[in-house]
Amino acid sequence: MSGKEQQEITDDLRKFADERDWGQFHTPKNLVLALVGEVGELAEIFQWLTPDEAERVTDDPKVAEHVRDELADVYGYLLRLADVLGIDLNTALQEKMRSNAERYPIDRSYGSAQKAAEGQ
């Protein structure tokens, strides 16, 4: 159970912005810049951690809260951007995954960072 569905959350985000007359700021270019800002804050959490420390980053409740917070911010601007552009993220990603499944057949992609670099 993840509570509200993505579409409902998208609607809530739009309502939140509209109530504050922030829709004027939420142009596609501005939202991309805002997304960049939040991804930057996420990167700052991980920048000096060793790979091991990064794997265990959510062990400390305070840091876990920080990570949750930044992931939520990235996700929030991504949903706003998708909403403004009229794109459904879940649908778009499922289409991409179908195309990636064809592009990266298991037998020719197994364990390859090269292939991983192209698909996901």
Next chain:
Amino acid sequence: MSGKEQQEITDDLRKFADERDWGQFHTPKNLVLALVGEVGELAEIFQWLTPDEAERVTDDPKVAEHVRDELADVYGYLLRLADVLGIDLNTALQEKMRSNAERYPIDRSYGSAQKAAEGQ
């Protein structure tokens, strides 16, 4: 209707990575870098567009497809990162929105880019 739920898509992404033995590459730091790479590709679509052109970026079906594709890639790595860190994005974002609603009361935030810069 957005097809599969987010949790199901997250599971499919994990399965896709595991089948190709790509899980070894999907460490938190690597996924943040991959997210940065995809956000960069999204930024490249918008970088030289005027604000007007950016608003109408999905009018051209070919460019619309490109935008969908990059949004899907950003979303895919965000879901992978959240999965690896054990964070539910929808829940995390709804908590953030509750906190933002308190932090940015409508009457004191109306039309303010300053406030918009802090919350979303």
Next chain:
Amino acid sequence: MSGKEQQEITDDLRKFADERDWGQFHTPKNLVLALVGEVGELAEIFQWLTPDEAERVTDDPKVAEHVRDELADVYGYLLRLADVLGIDLNTALQEKMRSNAERYPIDRSYGSAQKAAEGQ
């Protein structure tokens, strides 16, 4: 007059890190993440500004100082990264510019956002 040369500044940055035993943190991947963090802070300054406001962002001395500060941070991590990788930025950029001059002849690139999107 821009004071010290880039190489001298690069040496000072390395000395600054070494004196604090921060060299251990300055691996290539970490420095890329740190660069992302600083570019994110730069993006946050501009995210809600109109194009006009963005052009005049340095008119306000306090904001100008903020912009200078973030540009300095981006530049600092870029120099550290180039130093760690043994790359001379000025030389690398001049080579790139020679190749771009061939790739984007003036008569075929004039006023084209398409071409501008590929070169710089």
Next chain:
Amino acid sequence: MSGKEQQEITDDLRKFADERDWGQFHTPKNLVLALVGEVGELAEIFQWLTPDEAERVTDDPKVAEHVRDELADVYGYLLRLADVLGIDLNTALQEKMRSNAERYPIDRSYGSAQKAAEGQ
């Protein structure tokens, strides 16, 4: 000896853009987005590399060339942005370093990732 000075390269970049009438695209917000795009391409090189592989990324001449190229692109847009905003990067960074030297005294910053996360 790194060939031309930074100011001379900045002037060449401006001339390159002006000759192609690309100055119209080089607004502050657009240049930040372009910078993000290039940092994204840099991140893509490193995203699936182990820390060891990342340290030795320039051992392979072809990959080394790719890294040089992307660093040059990041640097190029950073110089354009600084030029458009009327900021001298070398001067701005030296000021920042003086302030960082006061903010992070050696004895209280030694070996601390916490301190490294704040300064550089």
